Amino acid sequence: MIRTANPGRTLVKMASRKTLTVISFAAISLLVLLVTSKRLGSWSDFEAAYYHRDDGHKSSHHAPQGTLGEETLEVDIPPPHHHSSAIVDDHNPDFPPRPMKDPVCDNFPDTSKILLVMKTGASESFNRVPTQLMTVLKCLPEFFIFGDMDQHIAGYHIHDSLETVLPEVKDKNPDFDLYRRQQWCLVDQDNCNKLGDPAREGWDLDKYKNVHIAEKVYALRPNYDWYVFVDADTYVLWPNMVEWLGQLNPKKKHYLGSLTLINNFGFGHGGSGYILSQAAMKPSVGQNPGIANRYDARTRNECCGDLVFALALKDATGLVVQQMWPTINGEKPSTFPFGPSHWCHPIVTMHHMNSEEISSFWEFERKWYNDRQNISEAWPLLLRDIYDEYLAPNLQEAREDWDNLSDNKLYLDTEDENREWEDWQLDKMKNAKEYNEFEKKAHLSFEDCGKACKSLSDNECFQWKYRDGICSISDSFRLGKPVKKADREKDRMTSGWDIEKINKWIAKQGDCDEALWPKVRS
Secondary structure, three states: OOOOOHHHHHHHHHHHHHHHHHHHHHHHHHHHHHHHHHHHOOOOOOOOOOOOOOOOOOOOOOOOOOOOOOOOOOOOOOOOOOOOOOOOOOOOOOOOOOOOHHHOOOOOOOOEEEEEEEOOOOHHHHHHHHHHHOOOOOOOOOOEEOOOOOOOOOEEEEEEOOOOHHHHOOOOOHHHHHHHHHHHHOOOOHHHHHHOOOOHHHHHHHHHOOOOOOOOHHHHOOOOOEEEEOOOEEEEEEHHHHHOOOOOOOOOOEEEEEEEEEEEEEEOOOOOOEEEEHHHHHHHOOOOOOOHHHHHHHHOOOHHHHHHHHHHHHHHHHOOOEOOOOEEEEEEEEEOOOOOEEEOOOOEEEEEOOOHHHHHHHHHHHHHHOOOOOOOOOOOOOOHHHHHHOHHOOOOEEEEEEEOOOOOOOOOOOOOOOOOOHHHHHHOOHHHHHHOOOOOOOOOOHHHHHHHHHOOOOOOOOOEEEHHHHHHHEEEEOOOEOOOOOOOHOOOOOEEEEEEHHHHHHHOOOOOOOOOOOOOOO
């Protein structure tokens, strides 16, 4: 008898083989995916992850311990909010859901003890904030943005810092015309801004914000070691910021900024940014409820909000700003006065950066750190590195219809009876008795102005500009900006650089063996 095969058993065997094949294929696919994702995560080309170091170094934020004999203000600092970079933040309702992993933020410095507080206005926010969100703010675990209207940009919340200003200060106060118009507007703000002068009105309104912002943000987040206050056109260099603040003690009262003086009162320039330690924030805005309202009425008679904030801080704690220029800086790559004051210095902020400049510098900064990813020892980005990127490739003997911002000294023909010079121009003149033979002719032409510059010593003149009988020279070298071509040839502005002298000076400096951080008083 012939025995026939069991068809059921055959089907079971076939199914088992098929299942095994599927499982094997899935396992191999998963293995390939893991290897590929790891390889992609390395970002070995220009788009390499920010600040990658092969030794796995992470910048430390632990405040240094005071040595014996130092007077240290002890404050009870609760643990700060810790977040990993580029994760979904379910603690801060200001944030939209963010990717669990953004390769751009790999090895970004640890900013978990530093809170960025950005100030803007509704008339400019959609022009400035989006680029900040895509670049400088991209890898921060948490930050706050305050303005003069409650807004949302790409899911991020902009707080109205002025909602708590005293009603009697707002009422019938022309400084708040823009504020009222913004709330009245039923369409986009650009349309409604055409009804007024948002640039002037925004300046008048802005000065009421600073103290309110500080009070509000400390109430929201009282646990950070450092609070960095900037404008929406300020660029923050985070690796430098982290390295610098890591050297300082947040348990000591620190108010750090670029010093500005008005009527002999010093304050930190808001556009350059100013930084306060936990020990400065707590006894000022932290332990004085309603402190901002106490300055609302006074603000109407003051020039600006950064000055009002400094007044409030001094009244509450006796603290005054420490000069941190040029590390905290109000200039930008095209306007930096490179030379003795701007060379081996690390920089943490730049001001007046438009969206294109922010995007461009973000790419430069990433590339600069990526090119140094195999260097085991951390090194800050210096002002001379910015010179190498932005000014050195663009230096030339002369550039027409260009203002290189030369303004240290002027050469004028004071004997010309057909010309009247303003006091500020005469004040910038060098004593004519000290002129050499080239300086006596400097006012005659662009060429004569250049000869005068080149006749001076290394530190006296690096560049010059000329227009209509005015020769201006500078003891630093800058890129500057274009100017509109004048109708008359004599009214055109032409700028020149003494490239030989500039290169000679740079060679004399040698390598920056030491980063010149500003000295901070304990």
